[in-house]
Amino acid sequence: MKIKERIFHSWLIKTQPQIGNPGKYSKTITTLSNHLKKQNISSTDLFSIDSYSETENLKELYFANNELYEKNVRGNRMYSRAFDLYLEFLKDNYESESISDDIINTTNRKGITETERKNYVLSRIGQGFYRKQLIDYWKSCSVTAIKEVPLLIASHIKPWKKSNDFEKLDVYNGLLLTPNLDKVFDLGLISFDNEGKIIISEFLDDYVSFGIKKNMIVKIALEHKPYLEYHRKNILKTK
Incomplete structure (x- = not known):
């Protein structure tokens, strides 16, 4: 299969x-x-x-x-x-991360300023304020330390659609990842424990082909832990 x-x-x-x-x-x-x-x-x-x-x-x-x-x-x-x-x-x-739907909903949303609206939309497409926050915080890939920032993706730990307004733009709700790591993390095929050690889903047999190693680790702060706990409980794929 x-x-x-x-x-x-x-x-x-x-x-x-x-x-x-x-x-x-x-x-x-x-x-x-x-x-x-x-x-x-x-x-x-x-x-x-x-x-x-x-x-x-x-x-x-x-x-x-x-x-x-x-x-x-x-x-x-x-x-x-x-x-x-x-x-x-x-x-x-999979549908929780529909970017186009989220942008439309944000554009039509009432009760927020135009600056907030712009920040939400730009952060949703991986640009602007939120991405800059993550680059300033991590300075390279959160896991591999690769410094080719233009190739890295601003990835929410707790999905955008499940996050409140604060969580959507909270730097601690984000990792800066290479495209391969971003995809498998987004799909719940990897996660990280409260010490930052990688957890590989049982479904990802050939993880080596994705450049993933069992000893990978991300240096997390206390503020990352609630988001990672959410990811492990709700996103990580387990049998």
Whole structure:
């Protein structure tokens, strides 16, 4: 299984106890991908898509096809149920970081000054005040000490959408990471304990290929700990 498929399978076990055979639904997502390819609707595997809206659109296109609609009816609506479960999975695990939606919500938000609005939007896209704060604080990658700052990403520990106004711009809620570390941290495939030692998810078997080592450590302050505790409890992927 691919990492995403294994995480989906684990999510089904944890959140859908009424399902007797979660592996059946994991395999069905691959079947749906094959149907979409065969009908020339999409050439992308569903497990490669993180976007809720893109997946929802593919679901609509799938069932607008008469042949695929009939397959679902004959299969006791197994395909529509699998689509719905995968969409719920994406919402739980990936959709919280929809940058465009967050920017739109911030732009339309009332009760904040234009300066605050600008700072929130710029920090959300990894620029401006928040990024500068993290660069001033860390001066290099928080984990590897790589100093190529233009290549580093300002990464929230507690996701932006789950953070209050203070947490969104709190320098202690951020790490400055290389792109590979940012991605696996954002997806909960790595985290850090209260001593700053790396925790590698059981789902990330080939972590060496991502430049990850078991002895990696980040020098954290006391103020980082509540955010890291949140990340371990709510973002880190465990079986």
